[in-house]
Amino acid sequence: MKFKLAKLELQLIKGDISAQTDIEAVVNAANAQLKTGGGVxxxxxxxxxxxxxxxxxxLAPIQVGEAVITSAFKLPNQYVIHTLGPVYGEDKPEAELLARCYQNSLHLVEECQLKSVAFPAISTGAFAYPIKEAAQISLKTIKEMAADLKKIKLIRFVLYSSKDLEVYKNEAKKILKK
Known part of the structure; x- marks a missing residue:
């Protein structure tokens, strides 16, 4: 599913974030130490x-909401942006911290003058953020920032499950008015 926001396209797909061959930077839902973990x-x-x-x-440790960037090495992308999402029910104010993950990641994409980025549903796995709330926060954050993003042409959400994709589609239709 595709949406137009200012001068950029927002896509919602089901897939594997580590296999986005046409995207310059992928976002890692990282842990504070930026080490290999589970999930994304x-x-x-x-x-x-x-x-x-x-x-x-x-670069480690990073704080909740912070984002840092590295090379992507053997991934089909140029860069990996690592951001630490909030643990639902523990890190407060969790909605603000989750929004900051997207804001700081997008600022890095702009600074590096990249045209495309792929996001997972940050904090919705092991950090237990409810998918519907996470979708609302991420989509509203991108909608609010869209007009100020000068370099980015494509933002893609790569959702792991069909269920998560459906939630994102439903929320996007409301928030982005398609």
């Missing part, structure tokens, strides 16, 4: 190879 972080680290964890060593 595990998939990205496995696909990128051990050099990714080594490149992250000097």
């Amino acid at each position: 972080a595990g998939a990205i680290h496995r696909a990128a190879g051990p050099e990714l964890e080594e490149a992250c060593r000097d």
Whole structure:
């Protein structure tokens, strides 16, 4: 599913974030130490190879909402943006912190003058953020920022499950008015 926001396109797809061959930067739902983990972080680290964890060593630890960037190594992308999402029910104010993940990631994409980025549903796996709330926050954040994004032409959400994709589609229709 595609949406037009200002001068950029927003896509929602089901897939593997580590296999986005036409995207310049993928976003890793990282842990504070930027190490290989489960879920998105595990998939990205496995696909990128051990050099990714080594490149992250000097950047860790990061704070909730912060974003840092590294090379993508063996991934089909140029860069990986690592952001630490909030643990639902623990990190407060969780909605603001989750929005900051998207804001800070997009600022890095702009700074690096990249045209495309792919996001997972940050914090919705092991960090237990409810998918509907996470979709609302991420989509509203991107909608609010769209007019100020000068370099980015494509933002893609890569959702792991059909259920998550349906939630994102439903929320996008309301928030983005398609």
